[in-house]
Amino acid sequence: MSGVIRTALVVDDEPQIRALLAAYLARDGFEVREAGTGAEALRQATLQPPPDVVLLDVGLPDLDGIEVLRRLRRDRDLPVVMVSARTEEGDILMGLAAGADDYVTKPFRPREVAARVAAVLRRAAPAPQADPGQPEEVLSFPGLQVDRTRREVRRDDRLRELSALQFDLLWTLAEHPGRVFTRDQLLQRVWGYDHVGDERVVDVHVRSLRRALDDDATAPRFVGTVRGVGYKFLPARVASDPVPRSGQQP
Numbered sequence: 309m310s311g312v313i314r315t316a317l318v319v320d321d322e323p324q325i326r327a328l329l330a331a332y333l334a335r336d337g338f339e340v341r342e343a344g345t346g347a348e349a350l351r352q353a354t355l356q357p358p359p360d361v362v363l364l365d366v367g368l369p370d371l372d373g374i375e376v377l378r379r380l381r382r383d384r385d386l387p388v389v390m391v392s393a394r395t396e397e398g399d400i401l402m403g404l405a406a407g408a409d410d411y412v413t414k415p416f417r418p419r420e421v422a423a424r425v426a427a428v429l430r431r432a433a434p435a436p437q438a439d440p441g442q443p444e445e446v447l448s449f450p451g452l453q454v455d456r457t458r459r460e461v462r463r464d465d466r467l468r469e470l471s472a473l474q475f476d477l478l479w480t481l482a483e484h485p486g487r488v489f490t491r492d493q494l495l496q497r498v499w500g501y502d503h504v505g506d507e508r509v510v511d512v513h514v515r516s517l518r519r520a521l522d523d524d525a526t527a528p529r530f531v532g533t534v535r536g537v538g539y540k541f542l543p544a545r546v547a548s549d550p551v552p553r554s555g556q557q558p
Contacts, residue, residue: 315339316425317359319349319376320391321369325414329363329391332418333425346371353380361425361432366392366403374406381407387432389424391416397512404516409473410499411512427500431472447482449543452521452530454482463521473498474517481531481541490538514539 316338318329323344330340341359343349346368353359362380366373377388390403393414400411409428412421445456453462459475461468470478476498481489489497491510499509514531517523523530532542 313337313339314360314429315341315357317341317343317349317352317362319343319346319352319362319368319373320365321345321367322365325365325391328418329421332422336422336426345369346373346376349376350379353384353386358384359386361387361389361429363389363391363421363425364408366390366394366399374402377403377406377408387428389421389428391421397508397515400512401516401519404471404513405519407471409471411509424499428473430500431476447479447545449482449485449530449545452482452543454479461521468520470517470520473513474520477513477517478521478531481539485541485544488534488537488540494538510539 314337316333318326318333318340319342320326320329321344326342326344330342333340338360341352341355343352347370349362349364349368350371353362364373364377368376371379373390373392377390380386380388387409388407390408390411391414392399392403392411394400395413400413403411409431410424412424447454447456451464454475455461456479459472461470461475461478477494480494480497491507494510495507514533515525518525518528518531521530528542530542532540534540
């Protein structure tokens with residue numbers, strides 16, 4: 309994206325937090341807008357050009373950040389990273405369910421937030437045009453089909469809506485059935501950066517993925533937990549399934 313100036317909207321009622329995030333994003337080449345309330349965030353999001361990414365606090369003085377996120381999602385498809393002091397798993401899952409692309413808890417490391425923003429923007433970028441001369445990339449399992457070419461997931465022949473991050477997490481696991489991935493390995497492969505924060509981010513997103521697939525956490529059919537290590541994809545692939553092109557990473 310050389311020569312292209314990207315815009316980030318930082319929404320937080322604490323001026324010092326906005327200033328800290330703005331400084332790091334500006335260092336990465338972003339033009340930064342700021343908002344201290346939900347109402348101002350919604351107004352800023354309508355300005356032209358629209359922001360390329362929104363960093364959104366949950367605890368705002370007027371509108372709750374989750375409500376701001378829902379309203380943003382109604383009108384436009386902007387990548388949103390929640391940055392919140394609410395650290396309970398239920399709060400994080402609520403933010404992801406409302407449409408957040410990622411969720412960072414306070415206190416945070418600014419470099420981690422910048423890395424998350426970069427990863428979210430990579431996932432939001434349009435997929436390259438498929439080469440008609442190459443086979444489609446589809447993984448098929450009993451009760452589940454993952455189509456990387458179309459970025460579609462079918463559970464028992466019914467299409468399921470997954471976020472870009474949920475899809476990439478599922479593909480990473482499903483591409484290697486039975487292989488155990490540590491949380492650090494998943495952060496590097498899916499999020500696209502070395503681990504510098506709370507490993508719970510992986511656990512929460514795995515739970516979010518299970519919910520999207522109706523995968524029972526107590527007796528999972530697809531995503532299994534290896535206690536003290538990480539996660540693995542459980543079922544074997546259907547033998548007749550097309551093989552993905554080698555050497556590609558999500």
